[in-house]
Amino acid sequence: MMSQRQADGLCNPAVTLQARQLLGLVCVRGGAPCPLIDGGEARGVLERLAKDSTLSIRLCSNAEELAHYTATLDRRPDPVDAFNRKRDLDVLQRLGLCPGDTRRGRYLIELLFERIETPVGICAFDTEGWEGCELAHQGAYEGVRGRGWREIVYCRSDEERAEYREPNERAIAGGDRLFIRPHHLMCMSCWYNGGEASGKRPNDTLAEVLERIQREPEVPITLVEGPCQACDCCDGFDPGTGRCVHACGLIRDYKKDLDVFQRTGLMPGATLPAREMMDLLFERVASTRDICGYGDGVVTAEEWRICGGPEGNAGYARTRETGIFGDRQGG
C-alpha cells in the first residue's frame, strides 16, 4: 500500500549535476571517457536512470558565483573554468532551463536528444584556444542519441504494460466504481469526438472507461488527483511511484485536474453517477481552452505546452454537443 504522500523529487532532487555533465553522461554511455564527469559518478547516475525514469536531476552552473571584475583583477583568469561555464550555459539555453532547475530523468533526456544533436559546438570548437574535448568528434554522443532516449532511461516493456492492462480492463468493466482524474474525462471526450472514435487506445484505458459509462450511465465515478485508473498500461506510468513521466505529467496535468475541480465545484474524492458527472463537466467547461489552454491559450514555457491547440480541441466541442450517450442537445 502506497503512503499518501511521497518525497517530491522536483523540489528535492535526487541527483545534482553541472549542466554540461548531462552531455558527459551520454558520451560515457557511448563508450567515451568524458573529461567533464568522473567515470564512477557517471556510471552511478546511468545505472539509476536505467532503473528509474522518475529520477530527478538538478542542473547547475557556477555563473552566478562570478564576482564583480573589480574583485578579481589580481587573479589569473581560469580558461578551463570559463569554457565549462560556457558549456553549462549552452546546455541550459538549448534546453530552455536555468541553473538550479530540476526535471525528471526521462523528461531531461528526451529534451536533450530533441534539442542537442551533437556535443560539437558545445564541448569542442575549431576556434584556437577553444578546441576543447577531442572525444566530441568521435560520435559517441551521436550514436547513443541515434538509438533514442531508451538507451539511457528506463521504459516499461510492452509485456509489462500488457500485464497491467488485463486486470485493469477487468476492474473498469466490472468494478463497483471508476477512479478517474477529472481532466481525463475531458481527454476521453476529445477522443470520442462526437461519436467518431472506435477501438482501444494503446496508452490508456479511457476507451474502456467510456464503454463502461455508456453501458452503465449510473456507475459512480470517484475523482482522483494525478494518475488514475486509466493510466495502468501507459508507457508513461511509473507503477513504483504512481507518477506519470510523460512531459504532460511533469506538472501541467496536475493543474488541469485542479482547474476542473475548481470549475465543477468538486474536490478530490468527490463521487457522482457518471451521467451527472459528465453533465456537470459539459455545463461548466465549455472548451479545452479553459483547462488545457489555461483560459488564454498562451504557452508560457515548454512545461506548460497546450494540448488540443490554443483555441480548444474540436473533438471535445463535438462531444459536448452530442454528449456521450447520444442524448445531449448542445452545450
Ligand code: SF4
Ligand atoms: S486537449 Fe486537454 S482534454 Fe483534450 S486530449 Fe488534450 S489534455 Fe486531454
Ligand code: SF4
Ligand atoms: S500515465 Fe500520464 S500520459 Fe499516461 S495515461 Fe496517465 S496521465 Fe496520460
